[in-house]
Amino acid sequence: MKVIRIVSVALALSCSVAGRPALADTRVVMLGTGTPVPDHQRAGAGVAVVYNDKAYLFDVGYGVVQRAIEASQRLGIAALAPVNVGRLFFTHLHGDHTLDYAELVSTYWWRRPSQIRVWGPRGLGAMTEGMYAMMDQDVSIRLEGSQPIVNRDAYRVSATEIEEGPVLEEDGLVIEAFEVSHGDVTPAFGYRITTPEKTIVISGDTAYSPKLVEAATGVDILIHETISEEGLSGLEDVWQQYHLRAHTPTGALARIAEAARPKLLVITHVLHYAAPVESALTEVQALYDGEIVLADDLDVF
Numbered sequence: 001m002k003v004i005r006i007v008s009v010a011l012a013l014s015c016s017v018a019g020r021p022a023l024a025d026t027r028v029v030m031l032g033t034g035t036p037v038p039d040h041q042r043a044g045a046g047v048a049v050v051y052n053d054k055a056y057l058f059d060v061g062y063g064v065v066q067r068a069i070e071a072s073q074r075l076g077i078a079a080l081a082p083v084n085v086g087r088l089f090f091t092h093l094h095g096d097h098t099l100d101y102a103e104l105v106s107t108y109w110w111r112r113p114s115q116i117r118v119w120g121p122r123g124l125g126a127m128t129e130g131m132y133a134m135m136d137q138d139v140s141i142r143l144e145g146s147q148p149i150v151n152r153d154a155y156r157v158s159a160t161e162i163e164e165g166p167v168l169e170e171d172g173l174v175i176e177a178f179e180v181s182h183g184d185v186t187p188a189f190g191y192r193i194t195t196p197e198k199t200i201v202i203s204g205d206t207a208y209s210p211k212l213v214e215a216a217t218g219v220d221i222l223i224h225e226t227i228s229e230e231g232l233s234g235l236e237d238v239w240q241q242y243h244l245r246a247h248t249p250t251g252a253l254a255r256i257a258e259a260a261r262p263k264l265l266v267i268t269h270v271l272h273y274a275a276p277v278e279s280a281l282t283e284v285q286a287l288y289d290g291e292i293v294l295a296d297d298l299d300v301f
């Protein structure tokens with residue numbers, strides 16, 4: 001039942017851009033819909049916006065690179081082959097959003113034509129230096145040996161620590177960062193991506209954030225994290241308090257959606273603990289009547 005509904009939403013959205021050049025078509029590919037809680041069906045956090053034959057990745061949690069390879073080989077989205085990914089944006093530096101950073105940068109790097117450009121919050125530079133240290137043996141062996149290398153600098157990235165505001169503008173696409181409220185993590189960002197066809201907002205990890213409501217008002221797609229209130233209610237008080245400072249319970253997400261009225265709300269990164277993951281969807285649906293999808297890995301919108 002759920003799969004049929006997802007397909008119909010995806011078709012409805014793709015029909016709205018029918019007739020435009022295929023290269024400029026804007027697609028959202030869910031590369032990872034999981035959380036820090038291990039789940040064999042869900043990779044860590046990762047969303048790709050594919051536009052103009054380029055992939056713009058937002059977070060690379062554990063398993064996201066494997067999902068990108070699946071998207072390139074099974075869904076035919078060539079821009080998501082690791083050597084073709086050239087732009088990466090971090091919402092924040094929790095491991096469930098970063099653990100595949102080294103995997104992305106080092107996978108087949110000797111075949112990569114150019115360096116990956118990376119944007120993210122304060123701390124990105126230090127994390128990147130740590131990644132180089134991890135890769136050092138691989139890089140030294142390959143560079144100093146007999147292996148052909150397409151670009152001898154491609155194991156390094158071009159990393160920029162950002163503040164809130166415009167981040168990138170190219171080929172008619174605009175990416176802006178806004179600060180969100182993720183408990184102990186400062187800064188943590190959400191992103192607003194605008195192309196000629198679609199406006200997309202990615203919440204990152206956040207509690208209720210007025211800036212997000214402002215950024216998401218009237219967008220085509222709002223991709224938002226949540227925590228199931230049924231799941232939350234089964235936790236010890238100390239965990240409930242910790243999560244409420246950092247994440248958006250389903251009731252608050254329904255209020256955000258009601259205020260912003262996105263054409264499509266995509267729920268991802270669902271903390272649900274002992275409750276079924278679907279509880280997040282039904283809890284939001286009980287309070288909000290707009291179009292909603294509970295995302296799975298490799299869903300395309």
Ligand SMILES: [Zn+2]
Nearest residue numbers: 035094096205
């Ligand atoms: Zn997270």
